[in-house]
Amino acid sequence: MGLKSNLNNLKEKYKGTKMAPAFNALHTFLYTPNDTTHNGTHIKAADDLKRTMNTVIMAMIPCLIFGMFNAGYQHNLQVGDVQAVTSGFFSSEFWTLDNFMIGFWKIIPLIIVSYGVGLGIEFIFAIIKKHEVEEGYLVTGMLVPLIVPIDIPLWMLAVAVVFGVIIGKEVFGGTGMNILNPALTIRAFLFFAYPTWMSGDKVWVEGAVQRTKDIAAGANLDAISGETILGSLAQGKEMTHSVADMFLGFIPGSVGETSTLLIILGGLFLIFTKIGSWRIMLSSVLGAIAMGLIFNQIVDAGIIVEGSKFYGLMSTPFWEHLIIGGFAFGTVFMATDPVTASQTNKGKWIYGFLIGFVSILIRVFNPAYPEGVMLAILLMNVFAPTIDHYVIQGNVKKRMKRLKAKVA
Template identity: 30%
Template structure:
């Protein structure tokens, strides 16, 4: 067997930064089991297998290895899904995301859009019932989650914290922080997301400006709407803890390839995603706006970077001339 572990190096490129993000996602994956049983592990394995095979179908024919970045894409994608999602939808979505969100642009390092969000957006629009109306409440205790496969399907509901907020109901902050509420597999616990998010920033696997600017934009926009007493807008803290905002800020917005490279552009990009997320939550038919906000802002990343470089060069030229 060739040196380099179980998988020969010519077939798999292990990227240390990406593997740190994988480690950062593990608390969210563990939480999905504690809250929703062992089925989330099967969902994740299907996404990892289908996503890796989809990338391998392109790279191995070119004599290139599969990158470990596909593990990050597959994990983020799977953790953003409901625990009840059919496995065939899991496979279809991740294959679409890898092929059309990444490989169609030339593979790793060339994708314009976040591949995980491309895949999730595709299944979200194509199979809305499975993605928006079949949530299950968590198990009554963590011990039940460890022993169980999935909460009883007779308790399936369309009510998530964001739906309840839109309906004018109060949502306690405790469940939002700890995660024992209905929602996507790995996004319900603010505590676990923060643990993983702080880890990847500490390990320099994610750019802190992107995460902080996204949360700042969301908090500022939510505060303005809340002060103006706009109906259906909860207090800023509830907005930050509910849904996938925290998960998106740390693990989606910080994706290095589809995000800006210049520091000023990173602030604009993150603030734009955070602000747009709150506005979409309030004024669109979609209760969760992170996915659409990220894809929308991905489109303007080259323009943002070019604008920053243009003004920097202009400022430098003026300084030289004076």
């Protein structure tokens, strides 16, 4: 084993130097280290943080691949090169190499920028603060390309990643210490810093922005409309996509968030592997259904009538809320981030429920922010420690009561 012993020699050489964390990060990527237990338990279970993070990434891969096909499909559909899908999930119009290559060449750079910039910062901080490079960014770096519009300029993404990793995570002490989900911090930064690139009807389909510019410059072309369902509903327009399209994901939207089917598969995988919290996923869905039902009741009771600016989204059947926009993706992959979610099992129920509840609330009442799930999760990230505090106080009070009963 030449490589193994050579790397071991290098590790010994770098030990104690500034470069040790950077070297170890690469080394442990190849080989699980030769660390042994000391006192305490002399044996350890097989899982480590790398395996945990890797499992989450595996759950996202189908969404990523689908996102590549969908990017090309949405583009070609608008340009008129392909027909709309007709025969369900495996429609031949969708799964073409042409579609895939368009998406591939747009999305791979997003991934490279996300990982390159983010991991670069992690390495720098690890060297400065002399700790090992932690694996948290492996998941964040994959989430980021999946939750941005396809046409986002790469420099914007780079700036946002710098902001998100430093302000969202490193200032709190790195992986495990952050309060806000770093991927959502990145998205929120983009959303508020560059709103024209993050919402509206020009950014969700590949080439739409460029086409608009060309038309403005006098080119004789048809405009590409790239509007999300939430965007059009918020403006009171009619729903133009079928439920099947929305569920399967043949709709415009952020790169990886469109296919509810694949997200559910990813979610089931996370639950099965015990990596993702089923409590949060389930309670979040329940919360969204609850809020959706309330709104549907309001419409049924005639309080909000057609013509009101809230009518479009409020009258959307409650279950459709679950399959449009980023709700499913946020619930499965972002709300379940263990560091920023509630950490107690009871707390997870409350936390998840409120995320679902507030997502739909924001979505309906604030047409400027149709993507309510992002803000709902960030908001609940802030409240998660408070929820935990009250859950734990329950346990503390039980102990106090026991003591009092003894004294009395």
